[in-house]
Amino acid sequence: MNIYVLMKKTFDTEEKIAVNNGKIEDDGAEFIINPYDEYAMEEAIKQREEHGGEVTVVTVGNEDSEKQLRTALAMGADKAVLINIEEDVEETDQFTTVKILEAFFDDKDVDLILAGNVAIDQASGQVGPRLAERLNIPYVTTITDLQIKGETVEIERDVEGDIEKVETTLPLLVTCQQGLNEPRYPSLPGIMKAKKKPLEELELDDLDLEEEDVEPKTKTIDVFLPPEKEAGRVLEGELDDQVKELVSLLNKESKVI
Amino acid sequence: MDETKEKFFKGGGFLIEDLQAEDVITPEDFTDEHWMIAKTTEDFVIGEVLPKVDNLENHEFDHSVKLLKQAGELGLLGADVPEEYGGLGLDKISSSLITEKLSRAGGFSVSHGAHVGIGSLPIVFFGNEAQKQKYLPQLATGEKLAAYALTEPGSGSDALGAKTTAKLNEAGTHYILNGEKQWITNSAFADVFVVYAKIDGDKFTAFIVERDFPGLSTGPEEKKMGIKSSSTRTLILEDVEVPVENVLGEIGRGHVIAFNILNVGRYKLAIGGVGGSKLGIELAVKYTNQRRQFNTPISSFSLTKEKLATMAANTYANESAVYRTVGLFEQSLGNLSQDALNDGKEVAKVIAEYQIECSLNKVFCTELLDYVADEAVQLHGGYGFMQEYEVERMYRDSRINRIFEGTNEINRMLVPGSLLKKAMKGELPLLQKAQSLQEELMMMMPEEVGTETLEQEKYLLKNAKKIGLVAAGLAAQKYGQKLENEQELLVNIADIVGEIYNMESAILRTEKAINKNGLEKNKQKILYTEVYVQEAFNRVEANAKETLIASESGDTLRMMLSALRKLTRHDPTNVIAKKREIAASIIEEEKYIV
Numbered sequence: 001m002n003i004y005v006l007m008k009k010t011f012d013t014e015e016k017i018a019v020n021n022g023k024i025e026d027d028g029a030e031f032i033i034n035p036y037d038e039y040a041m042e043e044a045i046k047q048r049e050e051h052g053g054e055v056t057v058v059t060v061g062n063e064d065s066e067k068q069l070r071t072a073l074a075m076g077a078d079k080a081v082l083i084n085i086e087e088d089v090e091e092t093d094q095f096t097t098v099k100i101l102e103a104f105f106d107d108k109d110v111d112l113i114l115a116g117n118v119a120i121d122q123a124s125g126q127v128g129p130r131l132a133e134r135l136n137i138p139y140v141t142t143i144t145d146l147q148i149k150g151e152t153v154e155i156e157r158d159v160e161g162d163i164e165k166v167e168t169t170l171p172l173l174v175t176c177q178q179g180l181n182e183p184r185y186p187s188l189p190g191i192m193k194a195k196k197k198p199l200e201e202l203e204l205d206d207l208d209l210e211e212e213d214v215e216p217k218t219k220t221i222d223v224f225l226p227p228e229k230e231a232g233r234v235l236e237g238e239l240d241d242q243v244k245e246l247v248s249l250l251n252k253e254s255k256v257i
Numbered sequence: 258m259d260e261t262k263e264k265f266f267k268g269g270g271f272l273i274e275d276l277q278a279e280d281v282i283t284p285e286d287f288t289d290e291h292w293m294i295a296k297t298t299e300d301f302v303i304g305e306v307l308p309k310v311d312n313l314e315n316h317e318f319d320h321s322v323k324l325l326k327q328a329g330e331l332g333l334l335g336a337d338v339p340e341e342y343g344g345l346g347l348d349k350i351s352s353s354l355i356t357e358k359l360s361r362a363g364g365f366s367v368s369h370g371a372h373v374g375i376g377s378l379p380i381v382f383f384g385n386e387a388q389k390q391k392y393l394p395q396l397a398t399g400e401k402l403a404a405y406a407l408t409e410p411g412s413g414s415d416a417l418g419a420k421t422t423a424k425l426n427e428a429g430t431h432y433i434l435n436g437e438k439q440w441i442t443n444s445a446f447a448d449v450f451v452v453y454a455k456i457d458g459d460k461f462t463a464f465i466v467e468r469d470f471p472g473l474s475t476g477p478e479e480k481k482m483g484i485k486s487s488s489t490r491t492l493i494l495e496d497v498e499v500p501v502e503n504v505l506g507e508i509g510r511g512h513v514i515a516f517n518i519l520n521v522g523r524y525k526l527a528i529g530g531v532g533g534s535k536l537g538i539e540l541a542v543k544y545t546n547q548r549r550q551f552n553t554p555i556s557s558f559s560l561t562k563e564k565l566a567t568m569a570a571n572t573y574a575n576e577s578a579v580y581r582t583v584g585l586f587e588q589s590l591g592n593l594s595q596d597a598l599n600d601g602k603e604v605a606k607v608i609a610e611y612q613i614e615c616s617l618n619k620v621f622c623t624e625l626l627d628y629v630a631d632e633a634v635q636l637h638g639g640y641g642f643m644q645e646y647e648v649e650r651m652y653r654d655s656r657i658n659r660i661f662e663g664t665n666e667i668n669r670m671l672v673p674g675s676l677l678k679k680a681m682k683g684e685l686p687l688l689q690k691a692q693s694l695q696e697e698l699m700m701m702m703p704e705e706v707g708t709e710t711l712e713q714e715k716y717l718l719k720n721a722k723k724i725g726l727v728a729a730g731l732a733a734q735k736y737g738q739k740l741e742n743e744q745e746l747l748v749n750i751a752d753i754v755g756e757i758y759n760m761e762s763a764i765l766r767t768e769k770a771i772n773k774n775g776l777e778k779n780k781q782k783i784l785y786t787e788v789y790v791q792e793a794f795n796r797v798e799a800n801a802k803e804t805l806i807a808s809e810s811g812d813t814l815r816m817m818l819s820a821l822r823k824l825t826r827h828d829p830t831n832v833i834a835k836k837r838e839i840a841a842s843i844i845e846e847e848k849y850i851v
Contacts, residue, residue: 003837188297188345191294
């Protein structure tokens with residue numbers, strides 16, 4: 001089976017976000033594999049262990065993305081592809097990423113593509129489904145179980161806490177939800193082997209794309225942090241007075257009623 | 258490692274040599290693989306071990322065994338075991354990073370350390386081919402777990418005073434072991450014990466003893482102050498029959514194994530101390546950022562900043578020093594052939610070359626750990642006294658580090674002794690240096706010190722080395738062979754030598770980093786170095802002064818003190834201001850950063 005994993009690097013969950021000139025500062029930030037993509041990685045390895053084949057992990061990013069790709073290789077992926085757009089593209093959106101991936105998959109023989117349900121940074125959840133549309137293959141989002149039986153695929157997906165059972169066929173794209181599996185730690189032998197596994201680097205040119213082809217369809221107007229949370233206030237006095245004060249505060253100060 | 262031969266540095270040589278930044282290995286040289294190994298270890302500790310801490314602290318050792326086996330599956334037990342014997346044969350930086358990251362697991366890290374270090378390494382280093390084939394593959398994966406049994410009720414630091422006996426049976430097939438070994442880590446579940454006993458009452462020898470050899474049993478679990486997550490029991494040997502092929506190393510040469518293993522144990526404890534110090538800083542800064550008094554986060558008080566910065570600057574120096582030592586191992590091991598690397602004795606020899614560095618690292622890192630744990634509790638106020646807070650366990654867990662693998666007192670006293678031995682054997686030209694220095698001091702003129710980054714620090718380091726030679730030289734001259742009775746002086750000298758190693762390691766690391774990517778990106782490192790070197794130099798001066806006063810009197814003393822004054826003349830650094838700057842970045846990042 002030809003299995004592909006779409007991976008994105010995101011800020012480490014412990015990183016503090018700083019905004020400067022409408023942009024998120026990433027200088028010196030620590031990056032990790034998007035946690036939902038780790039479920040995709042783990043599932044890909046498990047499916048390969050069961051059905052054989054090869055796992056290729058693909059990312060659209062920059063030179064620094066190599067680190068996360070090596071981690072994926074250490075977890076057990078067979079090959080990695082870095083589509084490095086640092087030199088060619090300034091602004092990106094989901095369209096950009098999908099367009100690039102579409103071109104990448106153009107000549108690939110695909111059985112299964114796995115992606116995270118969302119990325120924890122921008123959380124659009126669009127790249128997977130839109131790519132499947134462009135490739136004209138079925139897709140199922142937020143999956144929590146995946147059973148492949150020949151050409152038939154049985155899936156359980158998370159629907160706001162309920163489970164929906166879906167049957168579909170290969171080739172297929174799925175996006176992975178928490179609960180699907182427990183991602184493994186890259187083992188030390190895995191880390192040492194990862195050094196020797198192939199990591200291919202591509203640029204737009206290699207995919208026959210021009211900068212104009214991938215120009216974003218959306219424009220980011222502004223980026224700002226949520227207002228800082230202020231300390232709570234404890235009302236005092238008789239219960240009746242407290243209620244009156246609360247109503248008046250909700251009305252006049254926070255203007256919610 | 259490069260194909261070319263690495264430069265070789267003598268153990269203890271730092272006292273007299275002037276090194277270049279490019280001569281030392283620093284954490285900034287670690288590769289992506291090193292950091293991935295560190296991350297896997299850290300994730301394992303946070304994801305698997307910490308959730309089980311309550312069970313482990315309650316002595317539910319089935320969890321320890323399970324976690325150790327899980328660690329084995331990840332490769333966390335095989336780093337120091339050659340590939341040929343089922344391990345990973347990684348470099349010493351990798352295995353050190355595993356140790357550093359595991360330190361957060363408290364008592365469990367002691368279980369891990371006892372298994373991979375003192376439990377397995379005697380076989381890695383001194384086992385014969387059959388013993389290695391038989392035991393190492395299972396130890397590397399965690400299928401079997403190891404323990405180390407040296408200490409006895411009546412013999413701690415005096416290891417050779419052991420009373421456990423071994424007697425060859427009449428058939429000549431087995432040794433019969435009798436005795437008691439005390440405070441044996443992992444004894445609740447270990448399958449393999451390295452046990453020391455005396456054959457015929459005098460030949461101190463190591464044996465590989467399996468748990469199910471008849472006659473072997475363990476006493477009740479000890480009730481300890483800390484590291485409760487580790488198992489500690491007495492190992493009882495009653496007519497235990499050990500096959501003759503299980504003699505480890507040579508008969509009567511058990512002390513060679515014991516001393517070599519101690520060296521390893523020491524640098525590993527030092528690395529654990531660095532990991533623990535970093536954790537202490539993180540716990541302290543997170544708490545003080547969040548805790549508000551007088552409507553202010555208590556991290557914004559300058560006294561809090563002083564504490565955080567002192568912890569961090571000292572951690573930086575220790576980290577620089579201990580990874581420099583590990584780098585020394587790597588540089589020397591790089592000169593060995595693959596055959597020599599597989600023959601563990603050669604590896605042990607390389608580590609033993611740096612026993613002075615190992616002892617100094619152990620002393621400095623474990624004492625800083627205790628200091629950090631203590632101050633981290635203090636910064637938590639009353640909450641730090643409560644068991645819900647990780648810092649409470651850290652405080653109790655840290656204390657043992659100053660005691661085991663040779664008390665810090667023993668380790669300190671080993672340093673001047675080893676230096677003197679090296680000088681006598683002609684391995685280090687210490688005496689020549691000391692003599693030429695005396696002449697130099699007579700003529701010494703005050704020196705103009707530059708104001709470029711690190712110039713002042715290098716000047717202080719240069720003078721600290723001279724002060725060290727003066728103090729050690731004087732004590733040696735005055736007391737000769739009887740110096741070993743002057744334990745206070747030995748300890749003073751060891752402290753001076755240790756400060757020199759730490760100062761130099763911090764300076765060279767910072768300089769190497771500046772050479773690589775400039776001043777701007779290394780501000781924090783520069784501040785750490787400036788603060789550490791100034792404070793260390795003050796301690797060097799105090800120790801030297803005390804040593805001179807205890808060794809000389811009258812005019813000679815006055816002359817020596819005047820020389821010391823010349824050597825210590827400098828424009829002091831404003832450490833309070835620099836510490837506030839250091840703390841600002843730590844408070845911002847909520848952890849120890851470089």
